[in-house]
Amino acid sequence: GAGVSQTPSNKVTEKGKYVELRCDPISGHTALYWYRQSLGQGPEFLIYFQGTGAADDSGLPNDRFFAVRPEGSVSTLKIQRTERGDSAVYLCASSLGLGPPTDTQYFGPGTRLTVL
Amino acid sequence: SQQGEEDPQALSIQEGENATMNCSYKTSINNLQWYRQNSGRGLVHLILIRSNEREKHSGRLRVTLDTSKKSSSLLITASRAADTASYFCAILNAGKSTFGDGTTLTVKP
Numbered sequence: 001g002a003g004v005s006q007t008p009s010n011k012v013t014e015k016g017k018y019v020e021l022r023c024d025p026i027s028g029h030t031a032l033y034w035y036r037q038s039l040g041q042g043p044e045f046l047i048y049f050q051g052t053g054a055a056d057d058s059g060l061p062n063d064r065f066f067a068v069r070p071e072g073s074v075s076t077l078k079i080q081r082t083e084r085g086d087s088a089v090y091l092c093a094s095s096l097g098l099g100p101p102t103d104t105q106y107f108g109p110g111t112r113l114t115v116l
Numbered sequence: 117s118q119q120g121e122e123d124p125q126a127l128s129i130q131e132g133e134n135a136t137m138n139c140s141y142k143t144s145i146n147n148l149q150w151y152r153q154n155s156g157r158g159l160v161h162l163i164l165i166r167s168n169e170r171e172k173h174s175g176r177l178r179v180t181l182d183t184s185k186k187s188s189s190l191l192i193t194a195s196r197a198a199d200t201a202s203y204f205c206a207i208l209n210a211g212k213s214t215f216g217d218g219t220t221l222t223v224k225p
Contacts, residue, residue: 031211033211033212033213035213035215040217041217042204042206042215042216042217042218043159043204043206043213043215044215045212045213045214048211048212050211055211056210056211056212059212089157091159093159093213098211100147100166103147103164103208103211104149104161104164105149105161105208105213106161107151107158107159107160107161108158109157109158110157110158112157
């Protein structure tokens with residue numbers, strides 16, 4: 001079946017602009033996660049949703065970052081007033097549920113964001 | 117921090133040899149996962165091992181977990197050039213995964 005998809009695959013923007021990154025989870029997966037990965041480092045947790053609600057947003061770096069999942073499926077990560085330090089690969093993952101054995105997270109290919 | 121830390125940072129071996137990567141963490145865990153990543157994109161889930169398990173196998177992969185030492189290892193047997201990638205361990209607790217910075221494995225043909 002189809003895996004997690006993310007669009008766009010690449011996004012180049014200018015400092016100060018607003019960007020939206022989209023994630024389509026695996027059909028039927030109730031949990032959705034956003035991570036950010038900088039070059040040479042492991043992914044860093046940002047936020048995760050269970051259904052439509054953000055269950056844990058402790059990883060969002062500041063209030064320029066916001067994510068929504070209005071219908072419990074597709075999610076959008078929104079970044080306002082982008083800064084050069086926001087440049088990274090943004091990864092989305094989904095899992096069937098939160099408890100064993102449904103908690104395995106499956107990742108999408110990522111969106112590479114470059115802020116000039 | 118519950119961050120998994122992989123060791124070594126980089127590993128270079130010949131095709132056919134075995135590769136062993138280690139992961140250490142600091143606090144108690146529910147489970148630990150290993151992922152592979154090629155060219156900085158798209159993590160591929162390899163194996164999830166739970167805190168009450170000691171060893172799991174999947175094809176040429178073998179993962180062990182020692183909760184008393186707070187460590188896990190990933191063994192790839194009979195390596196192939198296609199195994200060249202970065203490998204990450206991730207601690208999964210309460211819905212979020214905390215990753216280390218990975219081991220970069222190079223398998224020379």
